[in-house]
Amino acid sequence: MGMVTIRIDGKPIEVEEESYILQAAQTLAIDIPTLCWYRYINPYAACRLCMVEITDKRGRVRMVTSCNFPAEAGLGVRTHTPRVLATRRMNFEMLASRCAPAPVLVDLGKKLGIENPRWGWGEDTCILCGLCVRVCDEVVGAQAIGFAARGTSRTVTTPFEVDSEACILCGACAAVCPTGHIRMEECSGREIVHREITLGPNAAISVPFRQAVPNAPRIDPEYCVHFRTGGCKVCAQVCPMECIDHEDEERREEIEVGAVILATGFQDLDPTPLKQYGYGKLPNVITSMEFERMNSAAGSTDGKILMEGGQEPRSIAILHCIGSRDEKHHPYCSRVCCMYALKFAHLVKEKTTAEVYQLYIDLRSFGKGYEEFFQRILTEGVNLIRGKGAEVVPAPQSRRDEGPLLVRCEDTLAGRFREIPVDMVILCTALEAQQDAKETGRKFGVSVGADGWFIERHPKLGPVSTTTDGIFLAGACQGPKDIPDAVAQGGAAAAQAMSLMIRGEVEMDAACAVVDEALCSGCRLCNELCPYGAISFDIEKTLSLVNAALCKACGTCAAGCPSGAIKGLHFTDQQIYAEIEGILS
Amino acid sequence: MSFEPRLVGFLCNWCSYTGADLAGTARMKYPPNMRVIRVMCSGRVDPNFILEALAHGADGVLVLGCHPGDCHYAEGNYKCRKRLPITKRLVEGMGIEPQRVRLEWVSASEASRFSEVVTEFTEQIRVLGPLKLEDWTFDRAAADAQLEHN
């Protein structure tokens, strides 16, 4: 389609022929009121508020609705003549006489200079703009709602006014409805896809969180209208870079690599089973990770430290070692909690006026600069109590106004039992091995220890490598550690992997199985025994041969060969017999 | 003087040997009766090794491997698990108490389990007393009867 030039209020603009003049006016930032227009739906010209005056190429002057009037060469448009304004006012007052004073209408009236419409206000909250019907049909593609009846009894409804199966509960109609006439309600036990249309994290297309890598939005097919009805694709229409491809699919790729670094980290202990702390039952008992989220500027409270009701807490107890150093859960020390708990205290003091109580078994400020940080906290007026938090219970009526939660502990320095009423409790939960660590380890030939952390080759001499060549460990998957330690280990793992790759060749173990051709009877028993398929049968020679590159030297074949034809080099029968003789002599 | 059993242990390199190492670095106590022979995998333990050890005067033989599913070579320990009962039958046929041969799983992190297993096995052999091979002569008829019986 060709381009044509039209003039709006004297300003020339080049637009596509037959595109609507409302859009051209919007490009020129000329304000024309609309009620039934929506950018991604075909115009409908129901509200008649977008009236403009035109002069066509034959010189005729007419009043038209700009939202659906096509541009043609030489068209002249005037958007604010007294006649245009009078017509818009008239149309508005007629609409008002039927409709209730919804905020959009009241605001629009003010803009048009009408406070009290001459025929008064009506009662209907539906202005019959048809946006809902059209969005459902054209964008969503569900066609679940339509107009019924005509004239004054015209309404928007589902077919036969019963719960519609065609409705996918996407909420698009409610989102476009200018007056709030359409609301989403659960019915027939079906779940609403979008209670509110937002561009936040619960929209079908969103950036998962602010620091996501890659920092790009992704579509959640479970909530995307397109994947339910085949319609919508509004996102693809609005994306100026045309990046959205609804046909794109999840792919599984096989990548050949020379080394693997396992950095699968840790998971948080779920404190629900530790019933004495009331997590999940008492309000404002939260985990350290939940506190971190709240404290993040990108978090739910924009970084403010707030209680459930939205007020700032007056006092906070931070309970160390929840599930750590505890025979019933994890015997080990989670290593990072003491220091982050002190960090929490510092942040609370910085952001609020709350009293802070730290309940600890021992304070382990082990790292560079850590003890200094602890000393600084001491000057900030934090209450340090040596004694593990024993219990969190609702405060008795008499102490409720001091704080609704009562923390019980034994203050081992003061040598007495204490009860501290607070507004909020933070549980410093243990770092624990990922639930699937064992399974992950098995995939890579790395074993896990009793606590579930991956085992390094040697605690001092091989802290980054594993017993499987080319597999390295980094970070908290190997054991609880803080960021500096995790980063250091990551760097070391990367360096070791690089040195392996730069060499470009792999050194093989001298240990390997060999077949003594003179002894092999060709029974092929070993062929099946080898877990690596390293033994093949030479049909011409009628004997088995070991491929030294595939052999991992487990020795299973040597133990199984009935002819004693396979030698496991460095672990030969003779060597082992000699060992037996030696140790028993 | 009380009887001190002489024991031979075949330990796989990846789990049990590492577990034993850890028991050492962790300064755990266990009886010094067992001498260790390192093999790459419990699957390398040829039944002949066990017989050879008994023939050379061991009072008991302990084979330690990775837990099922954890073998560094995927399935070597399963092969060992199949071979060992046959070895025990063989040993029994020779008039030796089958309890003198034992297979256990010890992972690289189970230092305390390692020391427990060794302690317990040593005590068991101590109760059984020394292995007296000279008492045994091959009784053809009894062996055939045993074969029939099985």
Ligand SMILES: Cc1cc2nc3c(=O)[nH]c(=O)nc-3n(C[C@H](O)[C@H](O)[C@H](O)COP(=O)(O)OP(=O)(O)OC[C@H]3O[C@@H](n4cnc5c(N)ncnc54)[C@H](O)[C@@H]3O)c2cc1C
């Ligand atoms: C509440 C709290 C506060 C803390 N505060 C501090 C602090 O102030 N300073 C500090 O130094 N340290 C702090 N730490 C410790 C810090 O979080 C850890 O040191 C750090 O996260 C360890 O990094 P990592 O990469 O090893 O593991 P993680 O951060 O756990 O990362 C592991 C990643 O691997 C992914 N993953 C897991 N399994 C797989 C798989 N099979 N395939 C692919 N990906 C997988 C996970 O999704 C995750 O993204 C804190 C810890 C907690 C719990």
Ligand code: SF4
């Ligand atoms: S088991 Fe021994 S004899 Fe049989 S094919 Fe293999 S090497 Fe040859």
Ligand code: SF4
């Ligand atoms: S030693 Fe193990 S890996 Fe090597 S050939 Fe024999 S069975 Fe296969």
Ligand code: FES
């Ligand atoms: S916006 Fe043009 S008629 Fe409603």
Ligand code: FES
């Ligand atoms: S490697 Fe330990 S049993 Fe196979």
